[in-house]
Structure formats: C-alpha cells, structure tokens
Amino acid sequence: MARTKPARIRYALFDFDGVIADTEPLYVELDRRVLRHFGYEPTDTELESFIGLSSEVESRKLLAANGIEVSHDEYRAVWDSDAQIYGDPGLKPNPGLADLWLALRSAGAKIAVVSSSPTSGLVRALNRFGLLSCVDAIVGAEMVSKRKPDPEPYLRALEYLALGDAGAARGAVAFDDSGAGVASAVAAGAWTVCYRGAAAAQAAADESLEDFVTFSW
Structure with a gap:
C-alpha cells in the first residue's frame, strides 16, 4: 500500500x-519473576526479545523450549499485568x-x-x-x-x-x-x-x- x-x-x-x-521495565521484571516461579532463569537478552510482542505468549514459548510445559491458565494465575503493571501507581x-x-x-x-x-x-x-x-x-x-x-x-x-x-x-x-x-x-x-x-x-x-x-x- x-x-x-x-x-x-x-x-x-x-x-x-x-x-x-x-511499561517495559515493569514487564521485564514481571516476566523475570514469573519465569523464575516456573523454574527457569531468563537472560536479559531473552526478556528484551519480548518487547513489542505479547510477553505472556513469548514466555510460555520460552518455557516450552526449555522443557517446561505450562498451561495458559497456570501461567495467568501467576502473571497479572493488569494489577502489577497497568495498576502500578508509579506508572505515568x-x-x-x-x-x-x-x-x-x-x-x-x-x-x-x-x-x-x-x-x-x-x-x-x-x-x-x-x-x-x-x-x-x-x-x-x-x-x-x-x-x-x-x-x-x-x-x-x-x-x-x-x-x-x-x-x-x-x-x-x-x-x-x-x-x-x-x-x-x-x-x-x-x-x-x-x-x-x-x-x-x-x-x-x-x-x-x-x-x-x-x-x-
């Protein structure tokens, strides 16, 4: 076009x-905490690769690639961007x-x-x-x-x-x-x-x- x-x-x-x-620093730290919760220690490069994409989707792909299968519901029970990012009082x-x-x-x-x-x-x-x-x-x-x-x-x-x-x-x-x-x-x-x-x-x-x-x- x-x-x-x-x-x-x-x-x-x-x-x-x-x-x-x-929001990117908040997302990086949220994704880091959740990935650690499921037993995977992400690198900064891996976390930064999520920028511009859906991190809840990319995180589960990363976990699966490392032999950790997590369902959507299991992941969302821990990963709460609504409260932890968009509800963060410091976000301006x-x-x-x-x-x-x-x-x-x-x-x-x-x-x-x-x-x-x-x-x-x-x-x-x-x-x-x-x-x-x-x-x-x-x-x-x-x-x-x-x-x-x-x-x-x-x-x-x-x-x-x-x-x-x-x-x-x-x-x-x-x-x-x-x-x-x-x-x-x-x-x-x-x-x-x-x-x-x-x-x-x-x-x-x-x-x-x-x-x-x-x-x-």
Whole structure:
C-alpha cells in the first residue's frame, strides 16, 4: 500500500507499551519473576526479545523450549499485568503525551490505542492517567486474531475510527516503538513514526521521534 505523509493528522494511532507509558521495565521484571516461579532463569537478552510482542505468549514459548510445559491458565494465575503493571501507581504517561493528545483532539483528530496487551489493563491505566476520554477506540490483544507485526491491529483501529472510509490510512499516523509494531503500522498503510525505538525499528519507520514535548506536524 502506497503511503505519503498526510497534510494533517486525521487518525492518530498509539501503541501503549513504551509509547504512551514506559511499561517495559515493569514487564521485564514481571516476566523475570514469573519465569523464575516456573523454574527457569531468563537472560536479559531473552526478556528484551519480548518487547513489542505479547510477553505472556513469548514466555510460555520460552518455557516450552526449555522443557517446561505450562498451561495458559497456570501461567495467568501467576502473571497479572493488569494489577502489577497497568495498576502500578508509579506508572505515568510519557512527557508531552497528554498535551499532544489534547492538541490532536482540538484539531479534530481521532485517537486510538493499538496494543498487544490486554484491553482491561489499557483501560485501567488510561483511566488513572485521566486520558480515557481522549480515546475514540482501543484495540487490545484479545480483539484481533493476529497480533503485530501483522497489520490486523492497526487496520482494526482504522476500521473503528473511520467508520467505512476506505481511504482512512491516508490520513493516519501511527506511533510505535518496536520492530513488530512499526512493521504492523507500515503494512496497514499508516505513516509511521518510531518513538524512541531501536535502530532497526527507526530504519523501517517513515520518521523517528525522541520527545513528544517538541513534536510538531
């Protein structure tokens, strides 16, 4: 799908983890505790490889690869991102994010959150941030059949925001930080901004961004 930079942002699509808020350190430590609970000591490299993906899925794959079979229910009984990450009182939106959202809303843009994390946790955090009222749509992990890097999550968000506008991607800008997320947004046809991502993710995006405070269009 051909992509050009929109003259104005009609649809602003934001990944949550790492973009809206810096949850990655909380995820790394949660995953480390849970993997240890099941008898496996992960390396930092293994834990960092989960970034941008569903860590509850990747952790079980890692356990299975090391001969430890854990059911989904057994894993979720220990791994509780809703309370331990999105309910963490120390979690805050990244600097400048709230002001950017208010500016986008004032300019008539619609905002969606597009994440590989459970929707309940996203709602919980956004509500606590006082930002839930700014959001027009949320696409969480359980709302799609294919996760990032597949384009389905971003396409689903555009479907909700654009209400049948077949050309919605031409007015869409996505903000993501992982290689999987950038690939998903690009494949969905959105102009893609890599926020503080690794070099490979920045190279795959249309542009990169280090600071929401100084962001301008």
